[in-house]
Amino acid sequence: MVTPLLSLTGIGKEFPNGTVALSDARLTVQPGSVHGLVGANGAGKSTMIKVIAGAHAPTSGVMRWKGEQVVWRTPGAANRAGVATIMQHVPLAPTLTVLENVFLGTPGPWRLPRARRAEFARLLERVGYAIDPDAEVAGLAIGERQMVAILQALATGAELVVMDEPTASLAEGERQVVFDVVRRLSAQGTAFLYVSHFLDEVLSLTDRVTVLRDGTVVEEGATGDYDEDRLVQVIVGRDLLEAERRRAGPVPEDAPVLLSVRGLRSPSGVRDVAFEARAGEVIGLAGLLGSGRSEILHAVYGADPRATGEVLVEGRPVRRNPRAAVAAGMALVPEDRGSQGLVGTFPIWKNISLPDVASLSSGRSLPREPAEHERAERAIADLGIVCPGPDALPTELSGGNAQKVVFGKWLYGGARVFMLDEPTAGVDVGAKADILELVRRFAAGGGSGGGSGSGSGGNVVLVVSSEFEEILAVATRVLVVREGRIVAERAAHETSEEELLMLANGFGEGGANHAA
Numbered sequence: 434m435v436t437p438l439l440s441l442t443g444i445g446k447e448f449p450n451g452t453v454a455l456s457d458a459r460l461t462v463q464p465g466s467v468h469g470l471v472g473a474n475g476a477g478k479s480t481m482i483k484v485i486a487g488a489h490a491p492t493s494g495v496m497r498w499k500g501e502q503v504v505w506r507t508p509g510a511a512n513r514a515g516v517a518t519i520m521q522h523v524p525l526a527p528t529l530t531v532l533e534n535v536f537l538g539t540p541g542p543w544r545l546p547r548a549r550r551a552e553f554a555r556l557l558e559r560v561g562y563a564i565d566p567d568a569e570v571a572g573l574a575i576g577e578r579q580m581v582a583i584l585q586a587l588a589t590g591a592e593l594v595v596m597d598e599p600t601a602s603l604a605e606g607e608r609q610v611v612f613d614v615v616r617r618l619s620a621q622g623t624a625f626l627y628v629s630h631f632l633d634e635v636l637s638l639t640d641r642v643t644v645l646r647d648g649t650v651v652e653e654g655a656t657g658d659y660d661e662d663r664l665v666q667v668i669v670g671r672d673l674l675e676a677e678r679r680r681a682g683p684v685p686e687d688a689p690v691l692l693s694v695r696g697l698r699s700p701s702g703v704r705d706v707a708f709e710a711r712a713g714e715v716i717g718l719a720g721l722l723g724s725g726r727s728e729i730l731h732a733v734y735g736a737d738p739r740a741t742g743e744v745l746v747e748g749r750p751v752r753r754n755p756r757a758a759v760a761a762g763m764a765l766v767p768e769d770r771g772s773q774g775l776v777g778t779f780p781i782w783k784n785i786s787l788p789d790v791a792s793l794s795s796g797r798s799l800p801r802e803p804a805e806h807e808r809a810e811r812a813i814a815d816l817g818i819v820c821p822g823p824d825a826l827p828t829e830l831s832g833g834n835a836q837k838v839v840f841g842k843w844l845y846g847g848a849r850v851f852m853l854d855e856p857t858a859g860v861d862v863g864a865k866a867d868i869l870e871l872v873r874r875f876a877a878g879g880g881s882g883g884g885s886g887s888g889s890g891g892n893v894v895l896v897v898s899s900e901f902e903e904i905l906a907v908a909t910r911v912l913v914v915r916e917g918r919i920v921a922e923r924a925a926h927e928t929s930e931e932e933l934l935m936l937a938n939g940f941g942e943g944g945a946n947h948a949a
């Protein structure tokens with residue numbers, strides 16, 4: 434048997450606040466292999482990566498590198514041994530060139546410009562990719578930056594490249610480039626530890642896969658033995674798909690209209706959009722990338738100052754700016770939310786109660802701390818936020834759990850019209866099901882206790898998602914968006930992914946421009 438390149442046995446990690454992020458965790462990476470590491474938000478993936486990268490000292494366990502026991506006290510130590518870690522947000526120096534970045538911090542003979550250029554050319558050859566060495570990094574596309582990070586890793590002589598969600602912000606074409614490079618380099622003997630929430634990627638790219646759940650390894654095996662359904666089940670420990678496939682029926686005809694949109698246009702490409710939404714409705718905006726689906730959300734919310742048209746909430750016209758929108762009971766959660774909007778030095782409970790602009794502007798006093806605490810506790814339970822409690826800081830959370838806090842702060846802010854742009858982008862399968870369930874409950878008027886005084890007969894949710902399957906899982910009605918217009922309307926239980934795709938691509942009937 435080959436000596437593993439890296440092996441972790443009995444690894445534990447307890448943080449000073451008492452959180453046990455890893456216990457008795459193990460991992461074996463063979464030379465030249467692509468090893469997938471998957472798990473739900475908060476399962477311990479980042480912690481494991483950081484242990485391997487020398488950024489976190491484990492509290493117990495043994496790590497071996499090429500059979501020798503090692504203790505890496507700093508990222509530099511791991512790096513010198515041959516481990517390069519590419520984190521999700523690639524920390525490159527924007528004002529330096531590609532070439533300068535690639536050799537940044539790499540000791541060796543690369544100080545001489547000629548030697549550097551020759552080495553750079555050799556690295557490009559290895560990855561089979563072309564990029565201008567003299568281009569400034571600030572001007573590069575995200576995919577190209579990713580490639581610079583890979584070249585940087587290779588320049589340090591890495592034998593194991595750890596990639597944390599490398600494709601999270603990449604377009605499809607750029608993803609393919611990353612896959613090709615990973616395959617090519619692994620064929621040349623470089624090993625990869627590939628962390629991703631995109632299970633299709635893990636299934637197609639990796640040789641073996643390790644599944645973490647609640648800080649321990651629940652399974653490890655040859656990737657070929659898994660399909661997506663099975664992997665999901667192992668990750669979350671339950672079968673979610675059934676709930677996700679359940680379709681919602683239409684809301685009653687006599688449900689009150691909460692939101693009316695008339696003659697909405699904007700130079701950003703919204704062209705005469707009109708629709709109404711009744712209490713209890715989840716309206717999916719299904720369209721291809723560039724169809725104008727997000728622009729419509731932004732225009733409805735008043736985030737696009739150039740947009741014109743009428744928006745009424747509960748029959749009252751809303752002035753076209755975000756402040757007025759919030760005061761009228763609207764909330765928009767943008768796609769690029771990340772941990773955006775979270776104040777790192779505020780505990781979760783305070784972060785969740787921050788956007789209560791509606792109650793501020795209506796002259797009601799700020800809820801006192803016990804109430805806020807309770808609300809945060811409810812959010813933590815409802816959203817399944819993995820954290821020590823409402824007093825934890827956002828910086829103590831995993832990426833996906835921080836996103837759920839961002840969600841919570843809008844969801845619990847008392848809105849009646851809730852607009853979500855790609856609500857499950859970047860969250861794991863378990864969180865995804867939780868979020869979709871929450872959206873349904875919110876629309877039905879339960880859960881978040883929304884409603885600013887006008888009864889709790891339900892709320893309205895507008896959802897933009899590029900996954901039509903997801904739209905169908907959560908929506909009661911679907912508006913198909915194409916070239917900035919609503920071209921068709923379907924009840925969710927009467928359509929299919931295939932039909933939506935046809936319509937979004939401009940096939941089939943259309944013309945239903947005024948969907949009501």
Ligand SMILES: Nc1ncnc2c1ncn2[C@@H]1O[C@H](COP(=O)(O)OP(=O)(O)OP(=O)(O)O)[C@@H](O)[C@H]1O
Pocket residue numbers: 448449450452453454472473474475476477478479480481819820821828829830831832833834861
């Ligand atoms: N610095 C820290 N201090 C305290 N607890 C932490 C710290 N970093 C992470 N944790 C906790 O450790 C657990 C594991 O988090 P980790 O970031 O490793 O999860 P993850 O699997 O990477 O999740 P995600 O997919 O959401 O990024 C979580 O409960 C998290 O709240």
